[in-house]
Amino acid sequence: MTFSSDCANFVSQALRAGGWPFANFGIDVTSPYAWYYDNKGTSSTSDDKYSHTWSVAKKLYTFIVLDSNPRRGKNATTSPYPGTTSDPYPDNTTIGDVIFYDWNGDAEIDHVSIYVANGTDPDSGYSGALVDQHTSNRYHAIWSLSPYNRWRNTTKIYPVELYTTY
Amino acid sequence: MLTKNKLFTIVVLIVLVVSAFTFIQAKAPNEEEKGDIAKVIKKAAVLADEIYIQAKKHYKDRASAENKATIIENGKKALYEVFTDELAQRLYKSWVEDQFTNAVEGPDQIDSGVNSIEFKDLSISGNEAHVTVVLEKYITDRITKEGKKYIDRMQGKDIIKATLVKIDGKWKISEFTVEPDLDPEHIIQPE
Numbered sequence: 001m002t003f004s005s006d007c008a009n010f011v012s013q014a015l016r017a018g019g020w021p022f023a024n025f026g027i028d029v030t031s032p033y034a035w036y037y038d039n040k041g042t043s044s045t046s047d048d049k050y051s052h053t054w055s056v057a058k059k060l061y062t063f064i065v066l067d068s069n070p071r072r073g074k075n076a077t078t079s080p081y082p083g084t085t086s087d088p089y090p091d092n093t094t095i096g097d098v099i100f101y102d103w104n105g106d107a108e109i110d111h112v113s114i115y116v117a118n119g120t121d122p123d124s125g126y127s128g129a130l131v132d133q134h135t136s137n138r139y140h141a142i143w144s145l146s147p148y149n150r151w152r153n154t155t156k157i158y159p160v161e162l163y164t165t166y
Numbered sequence: 167m168l169t170k171n172k173l174f175t176i177v178v179l180i181v182l183v184v185s186a187f188t189f190i191q192a193k194a195p196n197e198e199e200k201g202d203i204a205k206v207i208k209k210a211a212v213l214a215d216e217i218y219i220q221a222k223k224h225y226k227d228r229a230s231a232e233n234k235a236t237i238i239e240n241g242k243k244a245l246y247e248v249f250t251d252e253l254a255q256r257l258y259k260s261w262v263e264d265q266f267t268n269a270v271e272g273p274d275q276i277d278s279g280v281n282s283i284e285f286k287d288l289s290i291s292g293n294e295a296h297v298t299v300v301l302e303k304y305i306t307d308r309i310t311k312e313g314k315k316y317i318d319r320m321q322g323k324d325i326i327k328a329t330l331v332k333i334d335g336k337w338k339i340s341e342f343t344v345e346p347d348l349d350p351e352h353i354i355q356p357e
Binding site (some may be wrong): 085103136137146147151152154 | 269324
C-alpha cells in the first residue's frame with residue numbers, strides 16, 4: 001500500500017517491528033480502539049485493510065495516550081514544546097518513543113516521527129535527540145525539526161513516552 | 167436586402183457585445199475574489215512570525231510592559247481580521263501570546279514573507295470558499311557560525327488547505343491546515 005502522507009504508517013510499521021501487538025485486529029477500521037494492518041495474507045496491496053489509527057497521525061496519538069487498552073503510552077510532558085525549542089532532548093523520553101507535531105497550533109496533531117538515536121543531525125549540525133520520519137522523508141533529524149520548519153512559531157510538539165510493559 | 171443584412175449584422179454585433187460583457191462580469195468577480203483570498207492566506211502565513219519578531223525585539227530593547235501589551239493587542243486584532251472569531255479564539259494563545267515565551271530562547275528571526283502563491287483548487291459557493299494552495303514561504307534568521315555572523319534564509323513550498331467564509335464583505339479563514347515541506351532550501355550569506 002502507498003500513502004500520500006506516510007508519517008503515521010511509517011511510525012506504525014516501526015512500532016510493529018519493535019514488537020507492538022495489533023489491537024482489535026480486523027474490526028471497523030474507524031474504531032479508535034483498533035490498531036492493525038491486515039494484508040489478507042497476500043502480496044497484493046489492493047485488498048489490504050488497516051485501521052485509521054495505523055495511518056493517521058492524530059488517530060495514532062489518541063490511540064496511544066487515550067484509547068488503547070491496556071494503555072500503551074502517555075504524554076511525556078504536561079505541556080507541549082514550542083516549535084522554536086532549542087532543547088537538545090525532550091524531557092522523559094528515550095530512543096524508541098514517538099514525537100507528535102501540531103503545525104498550526106490548533107491542538108490537532110498533524111504529524112509524527114520516531115526517536116531513533118542520540119547524536120548530530122547530519123543536515124543541520126544540531127546535536128541531541130534524533131528522529132526518523134516520512135513525508136517529508138528525513139533520516140536522523142533533530143527532534144524539534146526547527147531547522148526545517150517555516151511554521152515553527154505556530155508549531156507545538158508532543159513527545160510521547162511509550163510503556164515498555166502494558 | 168441590404169437593409170436586412172445590415173440589421174442582421176447589427177443584431178449579431180449586439181449579441182456578441184452583450185455576451186462578452188456578461189462573460190467579463192461573470193469572470194471578473196472570481197479573479198477579484200481569488201486575489202482577496204490570496205491576500206488573506208498570505209497574511210495568515212506570516213502573522214505569527216511578525217508577532218515573534220516584535221517579541222524578540224521587545225526583549226532586545228528591554229522594552230516596557232506597555233510595549234508588550236500593545237504588541238499582543240495588535241497581534242490579536244490582526245488575528246481576528248484574518249480568521250473567524252471561533253478559529254481566532256482557538257489560535258490566540260499559540261499564535262499571539264506564546265510568541266513571547268517562544269522568543270525568550272528562540273532563534274533570532276528578523277524577517278518572513280511569501281515568495282509565491284499558486285492555487286491548486288478553488289471553489290466558491292455563495293459566501294463560502296474552499297481552497298488548496300502551494301505557498302512558498304521564507305523565514306530569515308540571524309545566525310552565528312564559528313564566531314561569524316550570517317543571514318540564513320529558509321524557504322520552501324507548503325500546502326495550505328483552507329475554508330473561508332465571507333463576513334461583512336471580507337473573507338475570513340474558518341478552517342486552516344498546513345503541510346510544511348520539511349526539505350527546505352537554506353540560503354546562507356555573510357551579514
